[in-house]
Amino acid sequence: MHDLVVANGTVVSPEQGVFEADIGVDGDVVGAIAEAGSLDGERVVDAAGNHVFPGVVDPHVHHGLFRPLDDDARTESRSGLVGGVTTTGNIFRRGESYLEIMDDHVRTAEDNYRHDYFFTLGLLSHDHAAEVPEIVSELGITSFKWYMNYKLDVAEMFDLERNLLDDVADHFMSELADVEAPTTLAYHSENSEITGHLTEQLKSSGATGYDAVVDRFPGYAEAQSMVSGTNLARQHGYDDDFYVVHVSAEETANELATLQEMGYGVTAETCTHYLCLTREQCDDRHKINPPIRSERHQAALWDRLADGTIDVVGTDHIANREADKVGDDIWESMWGSPSSATMLPLVLSEGVHEGRLSLRRAAEVTSANAAKAYDLHPKKGAVRVGSDADLVVVDVDETRTVTPELLQSAADYSMYTGREVTGWPTHTLVRGAVAYERGDVLADPGHGTHIDRPIGV
Template sequence: MSILIRGGTVVNADRAFRADVLTDGDKVVAVGTSLEAPSGARIIDAGGQYVMPGGIDPHTHMNLPFMGTVTQDDFFTGTAAGLAGGNTTIIDFVIPNPQQNLIEAYQQWRGWAQKAAGDYTFHVAITWWDDTVHRDMGILVRDHGVNSFKHFMAYKNAIMADDETLVKSFRRALELGAIPTVHAENGELVYQLQQDLLKRGLTGPSSHPLSRPPMVEAEAANRAIAIAGVLGTPVYIVHVSCAESLEAITRARANGQRVYGEALAGHLIVDDSVYASPDFDFAAGHVMSPPFRSKHHQDALWHGLQGGNLHTTATDHCTFCAEQKAAGKNDFTKIPNGCAGVEDRMAVIWDAGVNTGRLTPSEFVKVTSANAAQIFNIYPRKGVVAVGADADIVVWDPEGSRTISARTQHNKGGFNVFEGRTVKGIPTTTVAAGKVVWRGGQLMAVEGAGRHIDRPAFVPVSAK
């Protein structure tokens, strides 16, 4: 089937220009002015609208077993919600238990993901180390389209990677042409601060940010960057939430090191005043790590995106409902960490980024799809509207608006950290793999329509 998107302004990372876009099957086959519609083609009028690459959320957790429970969104509901928001690809995480065989865990996640409505691919977490892990990293890269590995520097007594694991895994990744990514928080400090707060009787959600101050995050970011720098590998820091952490990235980049940083939509928009709420459900609903920060840090993150020191925006989409959050009623350390967002990322970043003049439309495309596609080596299949690229396209109406609410959202969990925020700039049509999956407020997601996207290892460019 063909789709002709007519009369819009195509926005890519490098420029914006008037053009029609024609798809055939799951590919873009033409980008140009006054394209003819093949017979049977569906025509979508994009007049006065932008035509952009579908969003890539490089950080989601669908169907995640975590802290003794499982997230509300599975791969179908999660990716479907993403499609409603103009997001056509997610990069999720395989998180083996310590001692669990990597390939086994990987297959588990691949199984869960069968039902996805949108495209997906996986970072694989290195939560422990022995020779089989070393071996299986190789197998994943060679045979399973994995080119990135995740490391948690937090979550002591669970999945925290110590320096030895970081060094060994980073080095292995380098040798395989894969990129290490890190959740940067000093797990030991978090743990000690949590114990202190609990001892002092400060058991509510307002203790959550106190147990994870910016310096705890910045320390870990700096450490991961130092290890990567010494070994000569690039590194990608997930969910950079504070000025100090960003400064570690900025310093390293200014020294010529290849360091990438990711900002979450939540961290860019929501501030830490939410934890002061006396309403447990509300405060706990915002418990994620790193926590929301003050306006000062939000400004810093925007500056990071503007100045090229942060590269991607994500959500860490990880939905727990009120009942699940209630597990931490008497102990904030037991509140399952996580918030939703995959459905709203594109809109809130457009609203707070483009409408305010912080980002141009092209820069919006960079930080919502193109950079992620390049960093994780699925460009130009993803991240650009161009001939040969996947037909993953969002038609964006800069004049449309909607008010975000848990009541109207498509993802599960019953909570939304952007609740009540009215955004201007919304997706009117989402095309995924050449199919219209969202149009006129109707979601047409199909369970199982999503495909696993193999990501090849990085190999140096050669003219040979």
């Protein structure tokens, strides 16, 4: 008798493919995978006719950036559960000593998240770089972010003595290369010296509208920065743990393919908005960096996601309200948009249903690969005995129209409002608990917990 059984579903295992089975949950973990119909449980979640995916790992969210962390943790994990998200990687940055402040933040997070989470800490200074070994050994945080886009802004943004020039990156890369535990360095590719100048020019030329966003961040300036940063990792023998976030441009995807062919171990992520929107569909609500580009970029990203050049889908989720987000003009509008909850549905709708990805590939790019890249696997991202019972039961054929209400974020808009999307969770389980069921978020704040790394599995 298991605590809970997900019964009679079609399991979509990133590693073992698609097969019918019951999944028995005992406590937090998968206790059994067994012939469909064979398991007994205190509670039974009926998955007959539906698919069972490993819980979505959204490795790229920003919680606590525009709103307090406790608020974001409460509302955005609520929203995530609607979309099958069971783990988020919160890319988090402060100018202060992480060793001093993270206990507080983790405590706040611990009280408020409904699903599990980990932090990826922005390394902004030599002081941060020097803290890397202790962050890993003391805080159980092993992933870090290199904000190439803020290279020339961190001093002002965070009241630091110096900007984030490559000496800082060189420093933290050295520290990372020396740490014994597996670590990850996430990288925002952007040649901000180029984009900064373009921004000045565009502003002074009176450019406006979504074109102004696209033109500020040309694809080649993303691609060149990706090569430049990845090569610095390579010089430190660290390219295997280098992780390029939100690839948005065909140029970048092509350069990644070339680097991988040359033996670089670099991993890359794209986001659902680059896969599912084009610039023509965008307005101030879609203001994001990097921007949403033209059709040719979108097509290239799907191809590179299918062929393995890009291995992970994330969202760059930020919760904000339309009234705050949309300013007087595009320049005054806020960065970032909410989208964790639509990640899996969109990958199913536009990826699987459009024939671009197999079901199994969908499970890889929404769960297993992010878990591997961030060293959460096989605790997360796997359907295996002993792995956390993070599972999503999905009706891959259910079509819904996206509305903010559906998504239950603090944000009162979506980049996809009005879109028909096919493939929605019926149940989301987080470590064995039914955290979401057919429209209702059941998990309370505090059900989620921090994933200490390196994981013990």
